[in-house]
Structure formats: structure tokens, C-alpha cells
Amino acid sequence: MFDSEFEQNLFDLRRAKLAEIEKLGESAYPNRFAATHTLGAVRGHWGEVQAAELDAGRVTVAVAGRIMAIRAQGKAGFATLQQEGQRLQIYVRLDAVGEQGFALYKLLDLGDHIGVAGYLFRTRTGELTVHVERLTFLSKAMLAMPEKYHGLADLELRYRQRYVDLFANLDSREVFVKRARLLKALRRFFDERGYLEVETPMMQQIAGGAAARPFKTHHNALDMDLYLRIAPELYLKRLVVGGLDRVYEINRNFRNEGISTQHNPEFTMLEFYQAYANYHDLMDLTEELIRFVAMEVNGTTLTTFNEAEIDLGKWERLTMREAIVKWWPENSGSPRPALEELHAPDKLRGWVEDLRAIGKQIDYTDGEPAGKTIANIFEAVAEDFLIQPTIIYEFPTAVSPLSKQKPDEPDWVERFEVYIGGFEIGNAFSELNDPVEQHRRFEQQLAERQRGDEEAHQMDEDYVRALAYGLPPTGGEGIGIDRLAMLLTGSRSIRDVILFPLMRPEKQEPASSSPLPG
């Protein structure tokens, strides 16, 4: 537990202080405190009230908090309490709290939790302060607080010891408060529109609904291998078959992939499905949704991300093919393609080579479906430019095994992705509901798997059977909640919006470092 002799010594010292506190008749670990107000409520009610008014009609309060600063001055002293991200100063003087009370004050340390009762006043410098008449000890900090001015700056420590980060860096706390508001806003948005919130299996025998490598686990009693889900998609559509016309789920997905500023192995996904809707309906709904949650979380649709001003209320829509043409690099060996050339692409290989020649990274293997190449070209050419909210629609069928084809262009599907800040935050389509076609698509995916694509979709016979009972025309969408939270809070890294991001283990501590004596 201890990182050093310093910490061990401090811990021992604080234990001795706790013993002193008990000698004063206080409990070392009391079990409650009857506060009349939170610190935020005190600020809310009396934050603007003038000194004269406070002196005229004495306001008494009982409040609790953690000591974040303490300034002793002989026979008096100040401290700053913090609670729920709010701060309030207290003033303790010998002649107000008595010998016992002041002895307790002198035994307090930074980080301790205390409760105080007293009346409000303003100091000479105008700061709203509780003039303490009774001091109650609540809990001791046995370890040293971070530096009071800079807070905890070390990113590794902030992620590993989020419990310190949260009280030491109020900016960090604010991110997670906003994240909670985001979740609440999402639920309100869908609840108000008649969607039912559901929970589907996170342990699945077939990891389907997305292209990703899964985590594997094992159930002992059934002696059965299971995958942690990579998406809830196939279960949610089974529910629409079952007559739950509008469903949504907000929960974790798990993907056994690399970690980056935009990827955490477990991440939160919103998926929703709506019977009788197609992908155009979902485009409208998506714009409305993003606008709504931005207003609920920030009170504005404007946000700053990676030094870019983004308006989450202003949207552009482009087909994937239009986006490729629009953002085609001027300096590539190939001239900007015409839109028609992307309808029947026979120049793909040359394009890939020319784009690679100017430094674009594009996966390409001989014999891969044309649609796969086009999708990769799109990501290489256009993605970085999609900073303002943009809907990219019409995707190649080859990379969309669960989407419905366009009636007039069977190589393309009714699908769109939502791009903001240069990365994808959502993916939606008119759901493929023809069981025969779905079975054929799964078989195509199996062929891709044979060619070595580990992320190609697996066959799910039961899902095809569900479709055979009849899935109404349905639109479905998934939105990455962590990424949306990044945009709304201006966080550059996904780790800044996940309370406990996955970290490598630190070196094992020797077992002898127990805080207990003997």
C-alpha cells in the first residue's frame, strides 16, 4: 500500500492524531452527520447576499466537506471545505468553539472530512464564510494530498488513482458529471419517443453484429466457451421481430483490439431500432438527437474539440462516393475521379497505388471485393476532413453484411455513418430483413474469413431463423457514447471520459507493506 517511508511515517503520524481526536471525545470514524445544506446549496442561497444583510439576520447552517486548504493563525484559523465539486470557507476561532473545539481544529489535516455548524458572514475580503460554533470530526486522510495549486497532473496517476483525480481536479469531475447528463439526456430522448430500454446478452456464443475480434471466456458449469459481445445488434433486431417495435440499449461492448486515444477495450454503445423507419428517417433523428443532447449537456450546440470550433447543430450530408471525389488529394498521381467512375470501379488498384505513393495508408489485397477497397479509400482520403458534423451515406454492400441494398444499385446499401471531429461516432442503416439474402451475406463473410479476415462476420443461423419469422422494415443505429462524451467535453483522449480506463498492471508490491502493525 505504501510507496515510501514518507507515506508510512505520515500514516503512523495520522494514526496518532486519530488517537488524540478520540481522547477529545470524538469518534474516529463516526457514521453520520446531519447537514442542513450542501455547500452548493449554501452558495446558491447566500452566494450573492451582502455582508450587512448576513449580519442583520443571522443564518445558521450545518455543512460537511473535505478540507482542501487550511490556514491556521494562532488562536484562529480558516479552512476551505469541498463537497460535490463546490467549495466554501470556514472560520474557526478559539473563543467561538472553545478549548476542546480548537484542540480538534489543530489536529485536522488536509484531506480530512469534517462537519461544521455555525453562522454565515463575509470576511474583510468579501468571502462567504461559515463562522464555526461547533466542529465535528468525520474521517481522516491518512495519505498526503496532491499539490494544492497544480492538482494531480501526472496522467498515469490520474487514470490509476481516479479517486484522487476526482477530488483534486474539479475539471475531471466535471467531465464525468457531463457524461452522466449525456446518458440521462439520451434516455429521455428515446423514452419520450416511445422506445423501450432493454438489456441483451453481453456473453454470447456467436460474437456478431460488428467486424471486430472478441474477448473469449468460459462458463464452467455448462463447460461452454463464450464471447464478450462486440455489439448487441443481432439481439435487438430479434426483439423487433418479437414485436418490440422501438428498442434501445446503452451498455458496454468489448473488442479485443488496440488501445488508442479513441479506443478502449470496453466502451459504451447506444444502439436503437425503429420499425417502419429507413435510413433517411434515422438521419433526421440523429441530427435531432445530437442537437438535443448538446443542449442538455452544455446548453449550446457549440463545442471545441482539438482546437476546432464545432457546431453540433449544423449538418452536412454526402454520399461516400461524393466524399471521395470532394476530398480527393490534389497531389496524387491519379486525377480526381468522376462520380460515375465510382459507380463501376475498374481503376481501384491504380488508385490505391497512387494514394499509397503520396503516403496514404490503405489496406489492399488482390481479389478483395471492390466495395471493400472503396470503403478503405474513403477512410484514407476523407475521414480527416470530417470535422463538422457530417453524415456519409450509401456504403458498399461488401462491407455491410447486415444492411439493406439500394433497390436500384445492389452493390450499395442504405447505410450511413456519422462523422464529427474527424472520427466516426455513429453507424446506421436500413436493416436487411430478407432471410435468404441475409444467409447469402453471411456466407460471403465466411468466404472473407477463409481469405484471412479475422473480423469478418460469423454465420448466425438463429438470427436468420428470427428474420424468417418476419422483421418489419426497420432502421437501426449505433452511437459510440464515449466518443460523443469526448466531443461534448472537449476531451482529446477516450481515457479522459472513462472513469477507470484499462491500464497495464504496475510492478507487484512486496507483500510486507501492510498498514497494520505486527
Place this chain on the structure above:
RNA sequence: GAGCCCGUAGCUCAGCUGGUAGAGCAACGCCCUUUUAAGGCGUGGGUCCUGGGUUCGAAUCCCAGCGGGCUCACCA
């Protein structure tokens, strides 16, 4: 998985053309009854991430490892 950068006191950071460590905050002692990054006087605190190597001598130079950050790849 690859490239670049970082790791010094509990925290925030100096020191890095090699001569075995400093500051501020925090801690401890003393003074101070309206301070607020309170102030004053004094004290203690470090396997300089780990392990090798070069050298008379390494926090500093070299190699390897561990942990972290960023970029790229995979993906959302």
C-alpha cells in the same frame, strides 16, 4: 504491433556539455484571532523507474527491460 518523447522527495517541477541532488507545496516544531497559492523562523524527507555497460567517477552518456504519453496500424 511500429516510431518518437517522458520517468528526480507524497505532489508540482529544476538539475542532464559526467564530479553521487535542489526549490515550492505537503509534513514536523515554534509564532500569529478576517486569511485565501496566508505569512515568519527552524527541522526532517530521495534504491534520481529497474538491470547491465562505459568511466577514476553516472540522475546526466550507451544498451536492455518496465510503466506512461503522442503518432501510426486494427477498429467504433
